[in-house]
Amino acid sequence: MINRQTLTLFLAIFLLPALTWADAFSPMGTRWPAGVKKTLVGNSTTLFGANGDILAAYPKGAFETTAPASIRLNAPEGIATLDYLKIGGDKYIIAACGTGGLQVVKFDGTSFTLHGDAVVTESTHPRKDTPSPALLNIAGCVGFEARGAHLIATIDNNFGYRVFKFTTTPSLEEVARQELSRDLYTMLVDIDRWNKEPGHDCILTVAQNREMGLLDITKGIHDQWEIKGLGKLTFDIPNLPSTALLYMSTLTLRVADDTAHVVENSMGHFLSFGIQGTPPYLSQTYPIADSDGITLGYPLDLSMGGAYACITTLADNDDNPPGVQVMKLANKAVVGTLAQEGAGAVHQTDATTLFLMDIKSGLSKITLSTSGSPAQGPHVATPFAVDELLARENHLFFVDGLDSDKAGVRVMDILNATQPKCVFFGPTNGRACDLAVDKDFYRLFVADKSEGVYCYSMNSDFVSSEDDLDNPEPPSPIAPLPLATLGIEHFDHESPLSITVSSKNHGGVNTDYLHVLTEGGKLFSFPLPVPLGSPQIHTIDTDERVDFVDLPGTPKTVEPFASDYLLVACGPQGLQVVDLFSNPDTPGTLSHAIEASHTAGLSNTVNVSSDGTRHACVADDGAGIVTLDLFADQNTPALITLAKKSSYTIDSGHVIDLFLTDNNNLYAVTDQSSDNLLILDMSDPSTPGLLSRETSPGSPRAIVAATTGGLSSDSPSLRAAYIADGQGGLTVRQTTNDDNSQEQVWHDDSSSCFIQTLR
Numbered sequence: 001m002i003n004r005q006t007l008t009l010f011l012a013i014f015l016l017p018a019l020t021w022a023d024a025f026s027p028m029g030t031r032w033p034a035g036v037k038k039t040l041v042g043n044s045t046t047l048f049g050a051n052g053d054i055l056a057a058y059p060k061g062a063f064e065t066t067a068p069a070s071i072r073l074n075a076p077e078g079i080a081t082l083d084y085l086k087i088g089g090d091k092y093i094i095a096a097c098g099t100g101g102l103q104v105v106k107f108d109g110t111s112f113t114l115h116g117d118a119v120v121t122e123s124t125h126p127r128k129d130t131p132s133p134a135l136l137n138i139a140g141c142v143g144f145e146a147r148g149a150h151l152i153a154t155i156d157n158n159f160g161y162r163v164f165k166f167t168t169t170p171s172l173e174e175v176a177r178q179e180l181s182r183d184l185y186t187m188l189v190d191i192d193r194w195n196k197e198p199g200h201d202c203i204l205t206v207a208q209n210r211e212m213g214l215l216d217i218t219k220g221i222h223d224q225w226e227i228k229g230l231g232k233l234t235f236d237i238p239n240l241p242s243t244a245l246l247y248m249s250t251l252t253l254r255v256a257d258d259t260a261h262v263v264e265n266s267m268g269h270f271l272s273f274g275i276q277g278t279p280p281y282l283s284q285t286y287p288i289a290d291s292d293g294i295t296l297g298y299p300l301d302l303s304m305g306g307a308y309a310c311i312t313t314l315a316d317n318d319d320n321p322p323g324v325q326v327m328k329l330a331n332k333a334v335v336g337t338l339a340q341e342g343a344g345a346v347h348q349t350d351a352t353t354l355f356l357m358d359i360k361s362g363l364s365k366i367t368l369s370t371s372g373s374p375a376q377g378p379h380v381a382t383p384f385a386v387d388e389l390l391a392r393e394n395h396l397f398f399v400d401g402l403d404s405d406k407a408g409v410r411v412m413d414i415l416n417a418t419q420p421k422c423v424f425f426g427p428t429n430g431r432a433c434d435l436a437v438d439k440d441f442y443r444l445f446v447a448d449k450s451e452g453v454y455c456y457s458m459n460s461d462f463v464s465s466e467d468d469l470d471n472p473e474p475p476s477p478i479a480p481l482p483l484a485t486l487g488i489e490h491f492d493h494e495s496p497l498s499i500t501v502s503s504k505n506h507g508g509v510n511t512d513y514l515h516v517l518t519e520g521g522k523l524f525s526f527p528l529p530v531p532l533g534s535p536q537i538h539t540i541d542t543d544e545r546v547d548f549v550d551l552p553g554t555p556k557t558v559e560p561f562a563s564d565y566l567l568v569a570c571g572p573q574g575l576q577v578v579d580l581f582s583n584p585d586t587p588g589t590l591s592h593a594i595e596a597s598h599t600a601g602l603s604n605t606v607n608v609s610s611d612g613t614r615h616a617c618v619a620d621d622g623a624g625i626v627t628l629d630l631f632a633d634q635n636t637p638a639l640i641t642l643a644k645k646s647s648y649t650i651d652s653g654h655v656i657d658l659f660l661t662d663n664n665n666l667y668a669v670t671d672q673s674s675d676n677l678l679i680l681d682m683s684d685p686s687t688p689g690l691l692s693r694e695t696s697p698g699s700p701r702a703i704v705a706a707t708t709g710g711l712s713s714d715s716p717s718l719r720a721a722y723i724a725d726g727q728g729g730l731t732v733r734q735t736t737n738d739d740n741s742q743e744q745v746w747h748d749d750s751s752s753c754f755i756q757t758l759r
Contacts, residue, residue, distance in 0.1 A: 033078020
């Protein structure tokens with residue numbers, strides 16, 4: 001179970017983008033996608049859920065057995081929040097897509113449709129004294145009705161409030177806005193609608209400085225839409241003076257009838273407010289003055305239905321484990337708990353049925369008894385995941401490992417580690433499972449279990465034909481150019497499992513080699529010759545393919561070492577070292593042979609540092625992490641001679657993935673639900689030392705570490721660990737360095753809460 005101390009990390013990953021700098025995990029982190037709450041909405045028959053940049057529709061009546069309809073949206077930070085809108089018989093999903101803007105997607109009962117006129121990414125109304133147009137950063141949205149029109153109110157993190165008129169053409173038109181001051185450094189965090197009267201909704205918002213505001217959308221004398229502030233209040237927190245300055249890391253707002261309910265995560269309070277159409281408009285009804293009220297263990301999302309509120313929590317509190325807390329609204333008492341670590345968004349269909357998104361296993365249906373006792377059904381995976389990672393320079397590449405028509409490879413810009421952004425998506429037709437890049441960072445290779453190996457150019461001088469020079473955007477890491485695909489027929493019709501690229505200098509010319517390990521345990525190597533001239537035409541020399549079919553055991557992963565060797569994790573046959581150029585008569589030609597082996601244990605994966613160290617670390621089921629000296633026999637330093645140097649045993653479970661950094665630190669993930677992230681000091685390979693141990697909230701599958709730019713051009717660079725958390729997406733954990741203990745805080749230079757007409 002994740003306790004409150006551990007959840008300081010969990011809270012930071014989800015909610016508070018603030019990090020420090022080193023090779024021990026800092027207490028702060030972030031996550032992609034950013035959206036965790038309010039990403040489930042629905043009607044009586046269909047559940048709509050967002051995970052990553054994928055929006056999916058699930059039939060509620062056949063939730064566990066029917067594949068969802070889905071669509072990928074341009075949401076560089078991931079889809080932040082959703083809302084449901086129905087106009088006549090037409091159904092729409094409103095998506096807040098961060099710097100991808102505001103998007104309205106139509107659902108016809110079986111599929112989604114997105115029209116270009118229903119997407120807004122910029123505004124002709126920028127902040128004062130800045131050039132136009134203004135790029136949007138939509139963090140929240142809600143649909144509502146006013147003055148006979150269907151409107152959408154948004155929180156724009158670059159501006160303040162923006163209101164759009166939506167028509168079923170479909171089209172979006174910005175009709176009102178209110179720029180908010182930056183001076184008070186507060187930030188709007190949530191928005192909802194309140195039905196004042198039939199056909200007339202008002203907007204309710206909450207902000208980090210404990211302000212709640214009620215807004216109306218009216219038309220002026222020239223028939224211009226206007227945002228009018230009706231009322232505001234600063235809500236009371238038990239045991240905190242009303243004059244005290246306290247900024248909440250997040251708040252979640254839900255409106256039910258004439259009552260607004262808010263959960264704030266930092267201290268776990270549940271708050272209620274009355275709403276009325278006349279002054280004072282807003283009043284706090286719970287907790288009453290001088291009373292403590294109920295507290296929860298880092299509440300995240302809430303949903304209202306009948307006599308109960310269902311609240312997801314990230315930590316235990318008052319003997320209630322993290323998960324879904326069922327609270328009776330009449331007396332604010334928790335009457336039922338569903339233990340579920342990683343619980344996120346929740347959507348309540350009626351008094352007895354709700355749906356939960358958790359970042360470990362995806363979606364599940366929960367039924368409530370008349371007494372509020374919850375019972376959970378089977379989990380259903382969402383059509384989004386992060387399965388395997390690769391980092392180079394300021395970019396992170398990942399594949400999802402899914403057999404889905406929305407599956408693919410994504411490229412993330414990690415120059416600012418606080419806000420990873422998806423800058424490219426390449427669809428795959430099968431199940432993408434691994435990635436590799438060449439030494440010069442010119443080409444990207446993606447292994448797909450159905451199709452083979454996809455190849456992309458990331459350099460303008462590297463194309464598949466001269467016709468590619470006519471492309472309007474030259475190839476780059478943020479705009480990879482598809483090259484030829486190496487089909488599975490080149491691997492004897494076996495599915496690729498692991499790929500890597502090595503480089504060898506022959507007579508002053510560097511030649512790259514693509515190595516493909518298949519599910520059947522075969523190893524194939526292909527030269528990647530580079531013809532002279534510019535542009536360079538990408539080729540894979542399939543005629544010079546070298547087969548290596550004698551690997552013992554169950555080969556799982558392959559890793560290059562130096563320029564002559566491959567290290568292969570072979571399961572029960574341990575680690576095998578392949579000499580790529582074993583024939584001394586043809587030193588420039590591939591000719592496989594096993595150079596050495598270490599057969600003790602059960603080798604799952606292997607990693608070596610990029611600085612050419614002589615040591616390799618192996619994930620061993622029985623022995624934890626085993627360190628091997630690759631040149632143990634100093635009398636023959638040119639030959640591989642394996643010797644076990646040390647082992648680091650974990651308390652329970654198995655090590656899944658490893659990553660060695662160039663400063664002799666080893667990052668590892670395990671299959672445990674807690675304490676599943678490790679950093680070991682490998683400066684003395686014979687005595688590994690534990691530097692840090694933390695918990696990743698999802699189901700970690702892979703890990704890499706990268707050093708990127710700092711918070712500004714004059715701040716120190718940051719090293720961060722990137723964890724593939726399966727259904728939980730991408731978890732980013734900054735690490736700190738003992739040589740530089742200066743704490744850096746990531747904060748938002750954001751807006752004052754409410755418009756100046758508020759009184």
